[in-house]
Amino acid sequence: MAVNDRLVTQKNKNGLQTTNEMQLTKKDFPWWMVAIGLLIVITFLLIRIKPDFKDAFNIIRAGMSVTISTTLIAFTIATMLGLFIGLGRVSESIFWRNASTIYVEIIRGIPLLVLIFFIALVLIPGLTNLLSALGTVLIDVGMGSFGAKLAAIENKSISMNVRAIISLAITYAAFSAEVFRAGIQSIDKGQMEAARSQGMSRWQAMRYVILPQAIRNILPALGNDLISMLKDSSLVSILAVRDITQVARLYAGHSFKFAQAYSILCVLYLTLTLVLSLCMKVIERKLGNERK
């Protein structure tokens, strides 16, 4: 598991619990979990008993589906894109190696909040303008039907929710690319040699021998990314996307019930991340048993 620990610390994304910590405290009774569980129970009791907590909860709850769907969709895209870029990082081609390194270094060098602004308010409008301009050209050239479709693309036709998802996906693709790269490089090079010596192409060896083993090694790190992304999805509230953070902000803003709104918000995130990290633990244990 040395690899996973390295991946986690290297990224320094503070998930609720890192793999490392889990292993060190394996034999302890999980008092920490009891304490957090108690905190969550107390909050939900408050929601049942106190009307002002109940009101706040009922309103903030509405953002839940946006938070969860944004996270899951963005994470799926980020993982696929990350695998692609990670493969580029270990490619034999100097072009793909450099292209993917540029991507990773640029994204990692810019704060997530700034990237969200840039992608949602500069990159995507720029691309839509470019596409509609291209459409106009196509109409002139005589490819009217396809051109008209492109020309009809407007800045407004891409909602802020979609832009938020794209921003998170682009950003997290860089993180998961590094996870995939490290995972691939953690596999002994003898595996590739054995596969190549049997007549497999580099891609076949990657697909059937290297990746299955690499992905098994990096699952904990990817799970950690998912938890990080769930928390970072709160940043999309800046685009007025109505996730739980945005809804809580709006509620607190006009009701002045800051304590209720934000403590409920905290507990909601805590509940979600706790559930995710428990799922991860189960998956890890299952893989551990399989491996023996």
Place this chain on the structure above:
Amino acid sequence: MSENNRPMIETENLSKSFGTLEAVHGVSLKVYPKQVLVIIGPSGSGKSTLLRTMNWLEQPSEGEVYVDGKSLSENQHHINDIRSNIGMVFQNFNLYGHLTVTENITLALRIVKKMKKEEAKKIAMRQLMKVGIADKADRYPSELSGGQQQRVAIARALAMEPKVMLFDEPTSALDPEMIKEVLDVMQLLVKEGMTMVIVTHEMGFAKAAADEVIFMDMGKIVERAAPEEFFEHPSCERTKQFLSQILKH
């Protein structure tokens, strides 16, 4: 060995450098069908590098490798085809850790030779029986001893029905009590007439199995001879020195 048929493997004035280090320098050799060539030498003498150029895992810096008459440098885009006819066994076994013993053997049969699952399984069982571990067919490599893993690795290579087998120090990573079971399997292949190139430190095996022994030092062939001649009357001083060091213990 009949000198008039085509060599299975031939290297021609072959050199390989890593940066400024020249691992192999101007080696020419021929391995004829059914011949067993054993390469010995101190560590760092370039013997493994030489072996690895024979299936293009290392690309020579100079010179040429011919496999069954085909130049490897001219057939680089057919390298996968050529490799599927050359079995290789590694020092560290390199079994696919995520696959069972059977799947280790069937993987390349299915994706390189495009065989059906059932057919590949039959071949796998036949090879496992040959190396004597059919009872481990559904185990994972990590559940096997080193000797068993190496026998699976041999079965995996044999399943492709190679024309020649390359062994890169196949017993060097094994505990002493497991060396014999691997050498026994290799001896069986010798009896069957498999063409083999073997890099090893097992002098007893070399003496018993080899048709020709090559001694390498500093990237060059120092001495080549039939095993009786080589071990009884080595002609070079360097060979004598190496043998006395190895056989002393």
